Amino acid sequence: MVNQRFVPRQNTSHKALTTAHLAQTMTLLALNNQELLEKIQGELATNPALDLNETNHCPTCQRIIKNNSYCPNCSHSASNEDPVVFVSSREDISSSRNSNDIISDDEFTSQQEDLPTYVLRQIATELEIDERALAAHILSSLDEDGLSTTSNVEVARYHHVSLSKVEKVMELINKSDPIGVGCSSPKAALLTQLDMIDDGQFIDPLTYKVIDIGLDNLSKNQYELLSKKLGVTIQRIEKISSFISSNLNPYPGRAFWGNVRHQENPTLQRYKNPDVIINIQGDPNDPQFIVEVMWPIRGTLKLNPAFKKAMAEAPENKSGEWKEAIEKANLLIKCLIQRNHTLVQLMQKLSVLQRDYILKGDAYIKPITRAKLAKEIGVHESTISRAVSSKSAQLPSGKIVPISIFFDRSLHIRTALKEIIANEEKPLSDTKLVKLLSEYGYDIARRTVAKYRSVEGILPAHLRNSQ
DNA sequence: CTATGGCACGGATT
DNA sequence: AATCCGTGCCATAG
Numbered sequence: 001m002v003n004q005r006f007v008p009r010q011n012t013s014h015k016a017l018t019t020a021h022l023a024q025t026m027t028l029l030a031l032n033n034q035e036l037l038e039k040i041q042g043e044l045a046t047n048p049a050l051d052l053n054e055t056n057h058c059p060t061c062q063r064i065i066k067n068n069s070y071c072p073n074c075s076h077s078a079s080n081e082d083p084v085v086f087v088s089s090r091e092d093i094s095s096s097r098n099s100n101d102i103i104s105d106d107e108f109t110s111q112q113e114d115l116p117t118y119v120l121r122q123i124a125t126e127l128e129i130d131e132r133a134l135a136a137h138i139l140s141s142l143d144e145d146g147l148s149t150t151s152n153v154e155v156a157r158y159h160h161v162s163l164s165k166v167e168k169v170m171e172l173i174n175k176s177d178p179i180g181v182g183c184s185s186p187k188a189a190l191l192t193q194l195d196m197i198d199d200g201q202f203i204d205p206l207t208y209k210v211i212d213i214g215l216d217n218l219s220k221n222q223y224e225l226l227s228k229k230l231g232v233t234i235q236r237i238e239k240i241s242s243f244i245s246s247n248l249n250p251y252p253g254r255a256f257w258g259n260v261r262h263q264e265n266p267t268l269q270r271y272k273n274p275d276v277i278i279n280i281q282g283d284p285n286d287p288q289f290i291v292e293v294m295w296p297i298r299g300t301l302k303l304n305p306a307f308k309k310a311m312a313e314a315p316e317n318k319s320g321e322w323k324e325a326i327e328k329a330n331l332l333i334k335c336l337i338q339r340n341h342t343l344v345q346l347m348q349k350l351s352v353l354q355r356d357y358i359l360k361g362d363a364y365i366k367p368i369t370r371a372k373l374a375k376e377i378g379v380h381e382s383t384i385s386r387a388v389s390s391k392s393a394q395l396p397s398g399k400i401v402p403i404s405i406f407f408d409r410s411l412h413i414r415t416a417l418k419e420i421i422a423n424e425e426k427p428l429s430d431t432k433l434v435k436l437l438s439e440y441g442y443d444i445a446r447r448t449v450a451k452y453r454s455v456e457g458i459l460p461a462h463l464r465n466s467q
Numbered sequence: 468c469t470a471t472g473g474c475a476c477g478g479a480t481t
Numbered sequence: 482a483a484t485c486c487g488t489g490c491c492a493t494a495g
Binding site: 409444446451 | 486487490495
């Protein structure tokens with residue numbers, strides 16, 4: 001029985017492998033970092049032939065890095081050559097490496113971790129024994145957005161400890177990853193995150209105030225109302241608003257643990273961890289890009305050597321099953337390499353083509369289609385589509401955008417439109433806007449201007465108030 | 468009468 | 482084949 005099944009598989013294995021390879025690469029390509037993480041964890045849990053060499057340290061500077069995130073310290077200091085585009089993936093994958101790891105059952109149990117555990121693990125060392133109970137209490141009350149549903153007072157009373165003690169623990173929790181977790185409201189979460197942003201980029205001091213008093217208006221796009229309230233220009237409010245939405249996340253739990261449920265909402269997408277990070281290096285006038293394709297797990301995936309060895313003495317009835325496991329593991333690793341390769345290629349081309357956009361912003365985007373790009377790197381269009389969909393990139397400015405933005409056909413016109421409207425003296429009607437835009441070289445229909453306005457959340461002329 | 472939004476069509480894109 | 486996007490036509494509001 002075993003042999004009969006075994007022999008024909010050998011014969012077709014070459015062909016079968018390549019098609020399977022292709023198919024799986026395609027599915028993997030379509031996954032973003034979050035989804036890939038789940039996939040790999042699932043595979044690790046079910047396939048004993050697969051092995052993960054875990055590392056908690058940043059490969060370059062050896063600092064402890066948090067799950068899923070990049071090392072804040074040194075991640076961009078890797079290159080010493082100076083190619084136009086330097087591409088590095090954070091971790092590499094290798095199909096075989098000698099190692100004397102022993103199989104233990106623990107390695108194959110699920111590594112899924114829920115949010116409370118994840119946070120607790122980060123702060124555990126900083127807590128006294130009695131404080132852990134408090135932390136556990138607080139964390140168990142988190143809702144699905146990562147916000148706390150209990151008040152500090154409540155916790156303090158329950159545990160008969162001073163309020164300040166609870167607050168101390170709470171602060172620790174708030175500042176762990178994802179930042180803002182355990183806050184009592186979206187507002188509090190935003191403020192905490194704002195405090196923690198510390199990468200030297202300019203932050204409008206008014207941002208605090210805007211969050212504090214104007215969050216409701218902000219979410220309803222009532223910019224002009226807010227600008228009146230605070231007595232500043234509407235442009236300033238808009239700037240602050242876009243800063244908030246691209247850098248802060250009112251629902252900390254969703255950023256890291258967001259599941260399918262949230263994917264329907266594209267505005268929440270950009271809060272996720274980026275799948276690609278683009279940074280600049282060297283001469284600010286003529287910088288090189290450092291493009292990093294993120295790798296969702298810490299450590300190196302490989303074929304479990306101990307399992308391979310054990311194959312030799314595999315019991316008769318298990319050998320087929322085991323062989324299959326090894327093949328599957330091998331395939332997965334190969335496909336992952338392929339996926340990364342494709343992604344790297346894609347980003348390389350994209351970062352060259354959209355250089356101006358990456359450096360100078362929305363107005364400089366060039367309309368390219370996936371199809372054109374596909375031809376250029378010689379892959380099928382659908383490959384590009386998969387690679388692009390549901391993934392995000394972090395630009396040098398720190399802004400996180402969906403990668404599909406690189407293929408936006410009208411973004412440049414829309415930004416021109418926004419600019420015109422921002423600088424208008426009196427509210428301009430759509431027809432006048434058409435004229436002005438055509439002077440910029442953008443010939444579009446009146447109806448289209450209206451569409452763009454609504455996309456950008458800009459009110460019609462008669463409802464806009466010039467200040 | 469002017470400005471704008473809704474609907475739907477056709478061509479391009481995915 | 483399905484979806485997205487720009488646009489024209491028409492109804493409606495001001």
